[in-house]
Amino acid sequence: MIDYKKIIASKIKAPLSTAELESLIVETADDAFGDYAFPCFRLARVMRMSPVQIAEKLAAETELDDHIVKVQAVNGYLNFFVNRVELVWDVVSDVFAARGNYGNSDMGCGKTVCIDYSSVNICKSFHIGHLSTTAIGSALYKIYGALGYKVIGINHLGDYGTQFGKMIVAFKLWGDRQVVEKEGVQELQRLYVKFHQEEPLHPELTEQARTWFARIEKGDPEAHELFEFFKRITLDEVKTVYKRLNVKFDSWNGESFYNDKMAQPLEMLRAKGLITESQGAQIVDLSDYGMAPCLLVKSDGSSLYATRDIAAAIWRKREYDFDKCLYVVAYQQNLHFKQFFKVLELAGFDWAKDLVHVAFGMVSLEDGSMSTRKGNVVLLKDVIDKAVAKAGDIIAEKNPDLDDRDKVAEQVGVGAVLFSALENSRIKDIVFSYDRVLNFDGETSPYLQYTYARCNSILDKAGDYKSSDVSGDYRALDNPETLRLVKLIGAFPQAVRDAAAKYEPCVISALLIDVAQAFNRFYIAHRVLSDDIAERNARLQVVEATAAVLKRGLNLLGIEAPDKM
Ligand code: ARG
Numbered sequence: 369m370i371d372y373k374k375i376i377a378s379k380i381k382a383p384l385s386t387a388e389l390e391s392l393i394v395e396t397a398d399d400a401f402g403d404y405a406f407p408c409f410r411l412a413r414v415m416r417m418s419p420v421q422i423a424e425k426l427a428a429e430t431e432l433d434d435h436i437v438k439v440q441a442v443n444g445y446l447n448f449f450v451n452r453v454e455l456v457w458d459v460v461s462d463v464f465a466a467r468g469n470y471g472n473s474d475m476g477c478g479k480t481v482c483i484d485y486s487s488v489n490i491c492k493s494f495h496i497g498h499l500s501t502t503a504i505g506s507a508l509y510k511i512y513g514a515l516g517y518k519v520i521g522i523n524h525l526g527d528y529g530t531q532f533g534k535m536i537v538a539f540k541l542w543g544d545r546q547v548v549e550k551e552g553v554q555e556l557q558r559l560y561v562k563f564h565q566e567e568p569l570h571p572e573l574t575e576q577a578r579t580w581f582a583r584i585e586k587g588d589p590e591a592h593e594l595f596e597f598f599k600r601i602t603l604d605e606v607k608t609v610y611k612r613l614n615v616k617f618d619s620w621n622g623e624s625f626y627n628d629k630m631a632q633p634l635e636m637l638r639a640k641g642l643i644t645e646s647q648g649a650q651i652v653d654l655s656d657y658g659m660a661p662c663l664l665v666k667s668d669g670s671s672l673y674a675t676r677d678i679a680a681a682i683w684r685k686r687e688y689d690f691d692k693c694l695y696v697v698a699y700q701q702n703l704h705f706k707q708f709f710k711v712l713e714l715a716g717f718d719w720a721k722d723l724v725h726v727a728f729g730m731v732s733l734e735d736g737s738m739s740t741r742k743g744n745v746v747l748l749k750d751v752i753d754k755a756v757a758k759a760g761d762i763i764a765e766k767n768p769d770l771d772d773r774d775k776v777a778e779q780v781g782v783g784a785v786l787f788s789a790l791e792n793s794r795i796k797d798i799v800f801s802y803d804r805v806l807n808f809d810g811e812t813s814p815y816l817q818y819t820y821a822r823c824n825s826i827l828d829k830a831g832d833y834k835s836s837d838v839s840g841d842y843r844a845l846d847n848p849e850t851l852r853l854v855k856l857i858g859a860f861p862q863a864v865r866d867a868a869a870k871y872e873p874c875v876i877s878a879l880l881i882d883v884a885q886a887f888n889r890f891y892i893a894h895r896v897l898s899d900d901i902a903e904r905n906a907r908l909q910v911v912e913a914t915a916a917v918l919k920r921g922l923n924l925l926g927i928e929a930p931d932k933m
Contacts, residue, residue: 369458369459369462369858369861370435370450370454370455370458372403372404372435372436372448372450372455373390373393373404374386374390375435375436376389376390376393376404376406376436376448377389377390377393379430379431379436380406380426380430380446381426381429381430382408382411382415382422382426383411383414383415384410384411384414389406392406392407392410393405393406394406394407395855396447399848399851399852401440401442401445401447402438402439402440402447402448402449403448403449403450403452403455403855404447404448404450405445405446405447405448406426406445406446406448407419407444407445408420408422408423408426408444408445408446409444418444419444420441420443420444422444423441423442423443423444423445423446424441426441426446427439427440427441427446430446434451434454435450435451435454436448436449436450436451437449437450437451452845452846452851453842453843453845453846455851455854455855455858456842456845456846456850456851456854456910457842458858459854459855459857459858459913460854460857460909460910460913462858463857463912463913463916463917464835464909464912464913464916466916468916468919468920469514469920470860470861470916470917470920471514471860471861471863471864471917471920471921471924472514472515472516473514473515473516473861473864473865474515474516475515475516475865476512476515476516476517476518477516477517479516479517479518479691480517480518480519480520480688480689480690480691481512481517481518481519481520481690481691481692481693481694482519482520482522482684482688482690482692482693482694483505483508483509483512483519483520483521483522483693483694483696484505484522484523484524484693484694484695484696484697485501485502485504485505485506485508485509485521485522485523485694485695485696486498486501486502486505486506486523486610486615486617486696487501487522487523487524487525487526487622487697488523488525488526488602488603488606489525489526489527489602490525490526490527490532490595490598490599490602490603490622491531491532491535491553491556491557491560491598491602492526492553492557492602493553493554493557493745493747494553494605494606494609494747494748494749495745495746495747495748496731496733496745496746496747496748496751496800497698497730497731498748499731499748499751499785499788499789500696500698500728500729500731500789500794500798501696501697501698501728502610502613502615502748502789503613503786503789503790503873503925503926504696504726504728504789504790504794504871504873505521505615505694505696505726506521506613506614506615506616506926507790507867507873507876507924507925507926508694508696508726508867508868508871508873509521509616510923510924510925510926511864511867511868511873511876511924512868514864514924515864515865515868517691519618520618520619520684520688520690521616521617521618521619522617522618522619522620522621522684523617523619523620523622524621524622524623524680525599525620525621525622525623525624526622526623527595527599527622527623527624528622528623528624528627528676529623530577530578530581531560532580532581532584532595532598533576533577533578533579533580533581533582533583533584534560534563534564534573534577534580534581535556535559535560535563535598536577536580536584536591536594536595537563537573537576537577537580538559538560538562538563539556539559539594539598542559542562543555543559545597548597548601549601552601552604552605553601553602553605556598556601556602563577585627603620605749608749609748609749609752612752612778612782613752613782613786613926614782614926614927614928615926621680623673623676625680626676626679626680626683629679629680629682629683630671630675630676630678630679633675633678633679633682634650634664634665634675636715637652637664637678637711637715640714640715640716642711642714642715643664646661647667648667649663649665649666649667650663650664650665651663651664652664652707652711652714654707654710654711657710659703659706659707659710660703660707662674662707662708662710662711664678673704674704674707674708674711677704677708678708678711678712681693681708681712681723682712682717685717685719690719690722691722692722692723692724693722693723693724694724694726694871695723695724695725695726696726696728697725697726697727698727698728698729698730699727699728699729699795701725701727702725702727705723705725706725709723709725724871726794726871727794727795728789728794728795729794729795729796729797729798730797730798731789731797731798731800732797732798732799732800733746733751733799733800733801734799734800734801734802751785751800752781752782752785754802755781755782755784755785755802755805755806756777756778756780756781756782757777757781758781758802758806759776759777759778759780759781759784759806759814760773760774760777760781762780762806762808762814763776763777763780763933766808766933767932767933770932770933771932772930775930776930776932776933779817779927779928779929779930780806780813780814780817780930780933781806782927782928783813783814783817783922783927783928784805784806784812784813784814785805786813786925786926786927787805787812787813787816787877787925787927788800788805790873790874790876790877790925791811791812791874791877791878791881792874793872793874794871794872794873794874811881813922813927815881815884816880816881816884816918816921816922816927816929817922817927817929817930817933818933819884819887819888819914819918820915820918820919820922820929820930821929821930821931821932821933822891823887823911823912823914823915823918824915824931824932825932826891826896826897826908826911827908827911827912827915829897830896830897830904830908833904833905833908835908835909835912840902840903840905840906840907840908840909841900841902841903841905841906842906844894844898844900844902844903844906844907845906845907845910847893847894849886849889849890849893849894850890850894850907850910852886852889852890853883853886853887853889853890853910853914854910854913856879856882856883856886857883857913857914857917859879860879860883860917860920860921863875863876863879864876864924867924873924873925876921876924876925877921877925879921880917880918880921880922883914883917883918883921884918887911887914890910894907896908896911
């Protein structure tokens, strides 16, 4: 899009640098007052005049051209009017030139971003509590990719811990391969719970579990085989959900991958004098930074979650030479990330500043059920299934003749679930409601998809229209509704960059909602399929550009846009 702020800044004849002038220019809220405004208050002292006088003086001195067609002084503001016909044409032709990749850029070329997200735990269910990390991580993966970064998606599997020794004991005593194959993680969870029920009555179980855990660590074949079996069962289940959600990973290196990669970092921390002994354990004292100590080796010699994260960060830096490594993990782990980031910083790694904890809030369901309560987990798969079923009912009612109804229901249901984790600033807690996320008239994913499908149906009805046709009459677009819509479309590339810079996919979600609402207002106010061919072609181009932005934006959020709904 034409950089109007830059053009305007170069026209203002005031004693400030062009960069300073540019930073003061804002977009006007109401286009009756022009498209951009420059407040003159900052100049009052330097120019020794009142802002009102300054605005009048500068307005008189501003030279107009093809881009800026009018300037007005109003109450200490300079209001600029751009050539609106040119603006519309400029935005629309940018969208078409991008051929489905509007918003892409090469700003990230040559840079690598690691994104650690969704990181599931072996033998544990994949529940609604994993929705945000999965949706946000996956959206950031796509957003950074669009900006030209090389992105490494990492599922830092929770595949290490004494619980796997217990799991083996429980499985050998009460388990059955066929049942596990059939029932999956649910059966593994049942066995695990049973172990804890039986343990107080049969204290020998504790020792057996310890032995089996030691056997896993030593790479004993039977222990290894059983652990791999549990891992496959868990990942098979998780991967079917990832497939439905369009989620991809480049690495599945989990906690156990670092078993043999911790000794060196620990040695290095010791050599730097950072490690102290405390009640038999080895810690890094962080009291100078107002934090509890970072525990690295327990008194029995075993490592901890933080030890593995330290080893993982060092390994990733060496392997990928990342410019940034993001950890999309709930805010409950704030302290953990602060601690191990600090330890790496104290160890002298200047790249510790490139580690970012992308924290998010909690998800609960409307009926009060929570993801974490024991024995009462709400599986993510069940939430998706229910949303898809409800989407199917709505579509059956609204459009019973639609082809591919099941496929569309899947796209709408999945989109609704994903969008619920992407619509607000990530730190906000979410109360999930099926009715709200599936409301076709709300600020929802189905509303965006529906608006996209509506654009398509208009384009279908237009028959022989081609977007390359330049015979459109752009004067037909010089009205507030079109201008508002086109400006929002023009803001999309910046929204993609902002979403990446703030690690906030909601910047894109919010813009898409604005685009859809602006489109629906445009559509009510103006007859697209007008009898005047030139007018009609110009309006159709706006419709096509709207469709392109909605589709691209939804895709960056991991949501599909069905052509018909
Ligand atoms: N598996 C962990 C959990 O469920 C999340 C891991 C996040 N990634 C990391 N590198 N610590 O809490």
